[in-house]
Amino acid sequence: MKLRLLYFARLRERFGVAEEGIEFAGATAADLLAVLQARGGVWAEELAAGRAFRVAVDQDLVALDAVLHDGAEIAIFPPVTGG
Amino acid sequence: MKLRLLYFARLRERFGVAEEGIEFAGATAADLLAVLQARGGVWAEELAAGRAFRVAVDQDLVALDAVLHDGAEIAIFPPVTGG
Amino acid sequence: MKILVQADAFDLGTEVDAMRQGRTDIGAIASFVGLARDINEGSGVAAMTLEHYPGMTEKALAALVDAAYARWTLQDVTVIHRIGRLLPGDPIVLVAVASRHRGEAFAACEFIMDYLKTQAPFWKKEETSEGERWVEARASDDAAAARWSRD
Amino acid sequence: MKILVQADAFDLGTEVDAMRQGRTDIGAIASFVGLARDINEGSGVAAMTLEHYPGMTEKALAALVDAAYARWTLQDVTVIHRIGRLLPGDPIVLVAVASRHRGEAFAACEFIMDYLKTQAPFWKKEETSEGERWVEARASDDAAAARWSRD
Numbered sequence: 001m002k003l004r005l006l007y008f009a010r011l012r013e014r015f016g017v018a019e020e021g022i023e024f025a026g027a028t029a030a031d032l033l034a035v036l037q038a039r040g041g042v043w044a045e046e047l048a049a050g051r052a053f054r055v056a057v058d059q060d061l062v063a064l065d066a067v068l069h070d071g072a073e074i075a076i077f078p079p080v081t082g083g
Numbered sequence: 084m085k086l087r088l089l090y091f092a093r094l095r096e097r098f099g100v101a102e103e104g105i106e107f108a109g110a111t112a113a114d115l116l117a118v119l120q121a122r123g124g125v126w127a128e129e130l131a132a133g134r135a136f137r138v139a140v141d142q143d144l145v146a147l148d149a150v151l152h153d154g155a156e157i158a159i160f161p162p163v164t165g166g
Numbered sequence: 167m168k169i170l171v172q173a174d175a176f177d178l179g180t181e182v183d184a185m186r187q188g189r190t191d192i193g194a195i196a197s198f199v200g201l202a203r204d205i206n207e208g209s210g211v212a213a214m215t216l217e218h219y220p221g222m223t224e225k226a227l228a229a230l231v232d233a234a235y236a237r238w239t240l241q242d243v244t245v246i247h248r249i250g251r252l253l254p255g256d257p258i259v260l261v262a263v264a265s266r267h268r269g270e271a272f273a274a275c276e277f278i279m280d281y282l283k284t285q286a287p288f289w290k291k292e293e294t295s296e297g298e299r300w301v302e303a304r305a306s307d308d309a310a311a312a313r314w315s316r317d
Numbered sequence: 318m319k320i321l322v323q324a325d326a327f328d329l330g331t332e333v334d335a336m337r338q339g340r341t342d343i344g345a346i347a348s349f350v351g352l353a354r355d356i357n358e359g360s361g362v363a364a365m366t367l368e369h370y371p372g373m374t375e376k377a378l379a380a381l382v383d384a385a386y387a388r389w390t391l392q393d394v395t396v397i398h399r400i401g402r403l404l405p406g407d408p409i410v411l412v413a414v415a416s417r418h419r420g421e422a423f424a425a426c427e428f429i430m431d432y433l434k435t436q437a438p439f440w441k442k443e444e445t446s447e448g449e450r451w452v453e454a455r456a457s458d459d460a461a462a463a464r465w466s467r468d
Binding site for chain 3 (some may be wrong): 089091092093123135139142144158160161162163164165166
C-alpha cells in the first residue's frame with residue numbers, strides 16, 4: 001500500500017524531512033515503525049522502543065497496533081506541548 | 084452592654100427594621116437571640132431553632148456561642164445568595 | 167489584588183488586560199463571570215436587586231482572596247461584585263486569577279467563587295411574574311464550598 | 318461553538334462578549350487564557366514558535382469540545398489557539414465556556430485545557446539564552462488529563 005508520512009517538530013528536524021510517500025508492505029503502525037527504524041541512525045534512535053512519540057492515522061491519534069490502509073496519512077511526532 | 088443590631092434582606096423586611104440599638108444583659112449570641120425571640124411574632128418565628136439564619140459580630144460570621152462585647156455590631160441575616 | 171463592590175458594570179477584557187499589563191511572568195489567567203439569568207427555579211425573572219452588608223462585604227471578600235493566596239501560588243487576583251438592580255444578561259460577579267500554572271489559577275478561581283457564594287454577605291431579590299421573592303440559598307453551594315476543606 | 322487556529326492575537330473580552338451577546342439564559346462563563354512566559358524550566362525565554370499539524374489540529378480541538386458537550390450541559394464554547402512566533406506576555410490559547418451553572422462551566426473549561434495540552438498537535442520551540450529548544454511534554458499534564466477519566 002502507499003502511505004503518506006508526516007513528521008513534526010523535533011522529529012521533523014531530526015529526520016531532516018517533513019513529508020514523504022512510501023510503499024509499505026506491512027499491516028500495522030508498529031510494522032511501519034520497524035521499517036523506519038531499519039533506516040538506522042536518527043530513525044533507529046528516535047523511534048526506539050521506550051522513546052516518547054505519538055502516531056496519528058488520518059489525523060487521529062492511534063495505538064501501535066492500529067491497522068493501516070492504502071492511501072493513509074500517517075503522522076509521527078513528539079508528545080504535544082501546546083496550550 | 085450596648086449593642087448595635089443590623090438586619091438584612093428577608094429578615095430586614097420581615098422585622099420591619101434595618102438597624103436598632105439595644106441594652107443587652109446576656110453574654111453570647113445565643114443569649115441575644117433568646118432576647119429577640121422573646122419579642123414574639125415574626126421574631127419568634129424567624130429566629131426559632133432550626134431556621135436558617137447567620138450571625139456576624141463586628142462583620143465576621145460567628146457561631147452562636149460567640150461572646151459579645153460592649154459596642155459590638157451584630158448582624159443577623161439569611162444565608163447569603165450573591166455571586 | 168483588586169476587590170470592588172460597585173453598582174456599575176465591569177468589563178472582563180479590561181480587568182484581565184489590566185492584570186497582565188506590562189508583565190511577562192504570568193502563565194495562566196482563569197476567570198469567571200456570573201450573569202443574571204431570565205429564568206430561575208422555573209419562573210421568569212424580569213430583574214433582580216442585590217443587597218449587601220457594606221463593610222462586611224469588602225472584609226469577607228478580602229478574607230476569601232487572602233485564603234486563596236495562602237493556599238496557592240498566585241500572581242494577582244481581581245474580584246468585582248455588583249450591587250443594586252440588574253437585568254437578565256447583566257454580569258453580576260467577576261473573579262480573575264493569575265498564576266504561573268493553570269492548575270493553580272483554575273483551583274483558586276473556583277475556590278473564591280464557591281466561598282463567595284456561601285460567605286460573602288450578598289442577597290438577591292428577584293422580580294418574577296408571581297411577584298418579588300428573595301432567592302433561597304442552595305445546598306449545592308454549601309456542598310461546593312465544603313469540597314475545599316476536605317482535601 | 319467556535320474553534321480557531323490562527324497567528325493573530327485574540328481578545329478575551331471580545332470573545333466572551335460575543336458569547337453572551339443578545340442572550341439572557343447564560344448563568345456562568347468560565348474562561349482561561351494561557352500566556353507565553355519569559356522564564357521556563359529555569360531559562361530566560363526571548364520568544365517561542367508554535368508549530369502545529371494543520372487539519373488534525375482543528376479535528377482534535379473539535380473532538381475535545383464535543384467530548385465536553387457530551388459530558389456537561391453547555392451553552393457555548395470558544396477555543397482559540399495561536400500558532401507562529403510569540404513573545405513573552407503574548408496570549409497563546411483561550412478557552413471560554415458558557416453554561417447555566419458555574420460548576421459545569423469551570424469543569425468543562427479545565428477539561429478542555431487539560432486535554433488540549435495532551436491531545437492537540439501543537440509544539441512549542443523556545444528561543445533561550447542557551448539557544449533554541451523544543452519544549453518537553455510534562456508528566457503533570459498527562460496526570461491532569463487523566464483525572465477526567467477517573468471520575
